[in-house]
Amino acid sequence: MFVFLFNRICLKHLSFSLQSLPKAQVxxxxxxxxxxxxxxxxxxxxxxxxLQxxxxxxxxxxxxxxxxxQPQDPQMLRENILDMAASLLACGIDPTRSILFQQxxxxxxxxxSWILGCLTSMPRLRHLPQWKMKSKQKNEGSVGLYTYPVLQAADILxxxxTHVPVGExxxxxxxxxxxxxxxxNSQYGEFFPEPRALLSGTRKVKSLRDPSSKxxxxxxxxxxxxxxxxxxDDIVLKIRRAVTDFTSEVTYEPESRPGVSNLVSMHAAVSGxxxxxxxxxAEGMDTGQYKNVVAEAVVQKLQPIRLEIQRLRADRGHLESLLAKGAEKAHSLAAPVMTEVRKLVGFY
Structure with a gap:
């Protein structure tokens, strides 16, 4: 996942007025x-x-x-796109305050991406860590997997x-x-700003079965x-079965007690x-008792989201319409940039 801040404004495509907010795009x-x-x-x-x-x-x-x-079943991909749209809306992404669209x-x-790919050397891509990791897992990777960082750069540019909140x-x-x-910019003249990183300070949630992994x-x-x-019931079962250790006291020591520390971090995040x-x-509780407290807090946080996802997924047409409208708005922002890029490259 990646978050990008932009310096171009197009308020006419949104149904609200936010003149008092910083003039940037996310x-x-x-x-x-x-x-x-x-x-x-x-x-x-x-x-x-x-951010909205x-x-x-x-x-x-x-x-x-x-x-x-990665290989995708076409029907499953269609459903996953709608699942993701419903999930984002249920979490609080609001189409009247933001643009939600399908890439x-x-x-x-x-x-x-094609134009930028023609400016990218193969050794530059070969040294990216995710290519090394994923291609080793599959023995060999596709051209798409090899060049997808260029597409990601195109998404940004x-x-x-101007700013990109990212994970490490x-x-x-x-x-x-x-x-x-x-x-x-060197080849065609000053055009794209160089985006800068904004590192997220959010603690990563670890696996409930292997707290050394995300x-x-x-x-x-x-x-x-x-x-x-x-x-x-699913949440309670998973958290009760979460791997901890043989010490009953609840403490936050990520290095020496990653399991219980993961629960503490999770509890803090969902409860604010x-x-x-x-x-x-948690003073006076053992880890078994504390797991029940954490489970209750997670259920309280996620239950409204789960019910809203179910409601939204029941109306396929509504989700498809929202994504289509979002794509129109995104295109209206992207098209002027690409018109200038084509001119700079020499296509017309």
Missing amino acids: FSGIQPTGVPHLGNYLGALESWVA DKYSTVMYSIVDLHSIT SQVSEHSEL LYKS DQIQHLELAQDLARIF MSKSDPQKLATVFLTDTP QSVEEVVRL
Whole structure:
């Protein structure tokens, strides 16, 4: 996931007036790989909702072009796109305060990616860590997997982003976007700003079965991940079975006690309290009792989201209409940029 701040404004496409907010645009993308989990929500989606009140124009994209770097069943992909749209809306993404759209429906993303790809050397891509990791897992990777950081750079530069809130694992891909902005500007004249990183301070939610790893949708252990659509009973079961240790006291020591520290971090995040406050609240409890407290807090946070996802998924036409309108608004922002890029490159 990635969040981008842009310096271009297009308020006429939004149904509200936010003149008092900073004049910047925010863009973030998320792959449609199924319903988000608790780590996605606390690590990114919750802050996306808050950004709608902080900046004048906010854009969120379901980046389906990125998702097909891995084999996809077409029908499943269609459903996953709608699942993601419903999940974002249920979490608080508001189409009257932001633009929600499907990446593949704005062709300028692909066009700019091709142009930037022609300015990118193969060794530059080969040294990116995610290519090394994913290609080793699959023995060999596709051309799409190899070049998807260029598409990510195009996502960033297409809207002339100036700041990119990212996780630490995305820094090198942001550096590629910065490099490509410099290369393009050097060859064709000053046009793209060099986006700067805004590192997120959010604590990562760890797997409930292996607290040394991040919570993941693809974890083969069914009890490792809490999804936004999990029932209260599912959540209680998963948290009660969470791996801790043999010390009964509740403390926050991520290095020596990663399991119980993960629960503390999770509890603090869903309840809006500090780590110190929730540790004080847990005084006198053993870890078994504390798991029940954490489970109750997570259920309370996620239950309204789960019910709203169910309501929204029942109306396919409504979701498709919202995404189509969002794509029109995104295209209206991307098209003028690509017109200038084509002129600079010499296409006309």
